[in-house]
Amino acid sequence: MQFHHHGYVSTNPRVLPAAGPERSEALPDHMDVLIVGAGPAGMIAAAQLSMFPNVHTRIIDRRPHRLEIGQADGIQARSVETFQAFGFAQEITNEAFRITEMAFWKQKPDSPGEIHRTARTLDDEHGVSEFPHLIVNQARVLDYFSEFMGRSPSRMKPNFGYEFLGLEVGDGEYPVAVQLCDVQTGEKRTVYSKYVVGCDGARSGVRKAIGGRLEGKSANHAWGVMDVIAETDFPDIRLKCAINSKYGSILHIPREGGYLFRMYVDLGEVSEDDNGQVRSTTIEQIIDQANNILSPYTLDVREVCWHSVYEVGHRLANKFDNLSDECPEPRVFITGDACHTHSAKAGQGMNVSMQDGFNIAWKLGYVLDGRSPETLLRTYAEERKEIAKNLIDFDREWSTLMATPTEELENPNYLEDYYVQTAEFPAGFMTEYQPSILTGGKEHQDLAKGYPVGKRFKSAEVCRVADANPVHLGHHATADGRYRIYVFADLDGARAVEWAEWFAHDPDSPQNRYMLPGDEDAMFDVKIIYPKLHTDVDLNQVPSIFFPKCGPFRVSNYEKVYSVLPESSIFEEREISEQGAVVVVRPDQYVAAVLPLEDTVGFQKVFEPVLKG
Template sequence: MQYYLNGFRTGSPDIHPAQREHNPAELPAQVDVLIAGTGPAGAILTAQLAEFGDLHTLVIEKNEEPLLMGHADGVACRTVEMFNAFGLAHRLLREGYSVNETVFWGPDSGNRSQITRNGRVRDVAEGLSEYPHLIVNQARLQDFLFDKAAKSPSRTVPYYGVELLSVENTNEGDYPAIATVRRGGEQIQIRAKYVVGTDGARSNVRRSLGIKLDGDARNHAWGVMDILATTDFPDIRFKSAIQSADGGNILLIPREGGYMVRMYVDMGSLDPSDREARGRFTSDQLISTAQRIIHPYTLDVKEIAWWSVYEVGQRVAARFDDLAEDSALDVSPRIFIAGDACHTHSAKAGQGMNVSMQDSFNLGWKLAAVLQGRSHDSLLRTYSQERQGIAQELIDFDTRWSKTMSTAPKDPLNPEAGGLDPDQVQEQFQRGGQFTAGFGTRYTQSLLTSGGEYQHLATGFPVGERFHSSDVTRIADAQRVGLGHTAQADGRWRFYAFADRDGHGASSKFDTLLKYLASSPASPILRFTPAGADADAVFDLRAVHQGSHTDNTVDALPALLVPAKGKYGLRDYEKAFAAKLIDGGDEIYEARGIDRANGALVVVRPDQYVSMVLPLDATGELSEFFAQFMAEAPATA
């Protein structure tokens, strides 16, 4: 963690000097961004935009107080990686339950009225991430994000008890979006440059845009309950997929804290003509059904912290912004939806909260870049283009997994009845491992994602996928550091330059690249970084040298890798790394398939996804890529 750049300050470095103060008594008349809803998508967007003290972000929530008991619980590995960029991964790890293995139970072949364990797998495949799959109360996760926003330069704090009723894009003036909100019985109009609806499945923002959620209900009910119970079921602290012969199925998720567990209980099919059927279930019915499913084991429920019954369904919006399909190419969106406002699905895959947060992580840096004048507003069209396709892939996966969890096991004595063998359930779980870990996202070739022409130079950093961290040694102080962990949720692009075998000198492509970035008029760093700003204000360059940290010293590094920053011109010594690890282990070149002879330049988006892999000497392609959507920096600050 770096701080004191602009002078020594006492107290917590997590509390930044305020550039704006929150006034709880009065709603502002106009803002840069209005966020409606404080669920997971809204919380991530709030935390990200709050880091930009010059942007005025208003967050409203119709409920009178913050969420106390969350309904979502699964935190995918990818989400923990994202939280690391906010400096919050350690808080998730401290409070969360780490899911290490998943066990599978099915009917005992000798007595089908009883269940027996028939399989066990790692919950997250080896090498997929350095972080585990966690279970954390959604309310706590949101607390972490809003706490960070409250300590940010903008001091962003949600206004509770304020409901967005409608919004329209007038296409007039600097604040074209007009939102009508209600607070304490009074209706107020607020003008905004942009509005984002993270206001749930019954989104008023989506309704205002005339967008429907398309999809199907499965007419199948699942009960969910968080319970404190005594039991002799031996795997009560393992994630468990349980099939009974005729009593239904359970997905059991141990909760954080060591004692509570969540059970998703199969309550059977619903009559599609009976719209009130779901509301007639009781908590006692959930408990008795769960007790039948886990026979011969007992379950004595002492307390129910929360319970509900939901109907399985998968729905997705056709677009995630206010642009019609026939909108002119020079028109950019002003109103967006994210999270449950644009896609809903079952809870058993644990993806709703995680994908929702990835929606707004995708959108947040783009809004900041446009509002701060670093990118053309056409960049905002990529949000719906990228995330709608990802949501549809999630819906397709969730449909398959929900069907698996709702299907009865095969009966050897009645094979014509269909069903699934226990090993088929396990196979479906393992096949979906990329999705459940949060790594199902792969952006296809577009304005922000290149093709795979040079993928062979860094095979472990697939273009369009998230940048998978690997350890390196910092040259300045011999610290072992996760290279990807150096990235923050600060809206900056990342350049990871991996040196070729020639290393230094006239024949080194690596040295030539650094000289180009530092001095060429065509360099993206020089073209798009405002005059007077720190050299890494827009592009964060990190370089990895081959060999040991002892082969280099900071005084021999080019100025771009030890840039002078802040009001005192202090040197940043955390830009340059060596591949060799002082305490052993696979070097990043082997771990991520980097071509040692030729090196590589890996370009990573502010939301941690790989945009392109380039040869070190492909400077023209690098500059052309950014010229498509970034705005030339003014000549003076």
């Protein structure tokens, strides 16, 4: 990490200098953004907006304090990539349980009442990410986002103990009137905001307030879920397992800490006239069913940390914002479980919800900071509704397979094969945004085949020229709200030099049209990667735009110039053309465009509909 450019630092360098107007800890009457719900979607949205100190953001939750026991626990690799941008990927990985394999258990052909292991598969056989698949308490994820907010320039903190009652959208500077109740005192009050983001779960009051509804149906299948500490002779208790026996199925998930684990226990089909009676299934009944499924092994539960019963449902909100004829620009948005619900067995709920929050937050930051027109906010629903639909379709198939007896599958290994073949989807890497004002076309995709336009920027190792350190290029993309521009130089570097001169000096280039006050790279984080070894790069010949002046002392940043490594070339790994290329990456880590170095007009067009000149 970089610091000292504002002067010598001997304290925690992760605590950024405070900026923006002073704000009281008490919830005010007026604000720019009110986030309702301090779950994963709400906390990542707040964390991203905390990096826009001139945008007054508040986040509320009806709980009186931080979450203590989280229901979600699966952290896919795409989420860990995102955590890297917020500065805590390494810390949370160190305390989490890391999934490396999955074991599959089925009933013995010669003894149907007993199970045996039939396969073990690698969790990430194809190496879709350098980051792992983790299991960790949702509460810890929220804690890390809270710490990030507290160290941010705005010093944001959640306001706990406020229940959302309703809202009305009117006119004026703060058009959204939000009715709240202080949970402790019972006092009702109205606060006013420019925008509201509803992150308040499947029973979302914000969704109801904008006339939204969840559409879909239940799969009429119930599961008991329990986090327990137990003694057992089941040999794969510390492996993720899919278990299918004559008595039903279990999805088994080891938890962090070495002793705790979670089991999703099949409770069978639910009749249409059940009216929720299955939810009264006791923990003792869930444990008994788990023991039936695990036979000949036994489970002696010593402590139940948490348990629940739920029916699988796949539902999608009919709207993700309040856009209408009466409200031509959206003012209220919903995220996460408020707009999509599904089973927990694909490990997608928290992960997709966080990407919802990340998506809307940087866009709100840009609009409220004066960088972008309000039309940018329409892209939230356009982008995320399609992703939610894809998620529900995938989860419907996966949860159905989990509950299907082996003898009813078209082949006995179908579940294992499906798990391996579709690994990229649950890992979070199949998201692909379609062409829009934010995402360009693929007419120049051949210049950088390894960076598909609309998909997340997949990092690769490079060498930082100034200090000869091997680093991951994408790991320097922090959640600071900037666009990333990666200039992959051509073989002799001539095109890259011409591009750099244009970007630095032409008054119509984005660098000059959209410059923000402060450091020279306050709007765009621009890096160059050379297709040669660091010993062959002469820093004095590198264009000055790649050494932006930073801080009050106007000192050069030397961490923008990279080369290939002796043992690996990012140009080969990501199939970068010898002609070079410019790869533009959005603040939420998705590729916005791939362009030739000489196409400066096309480069300008990437930003014209998004940014204000």
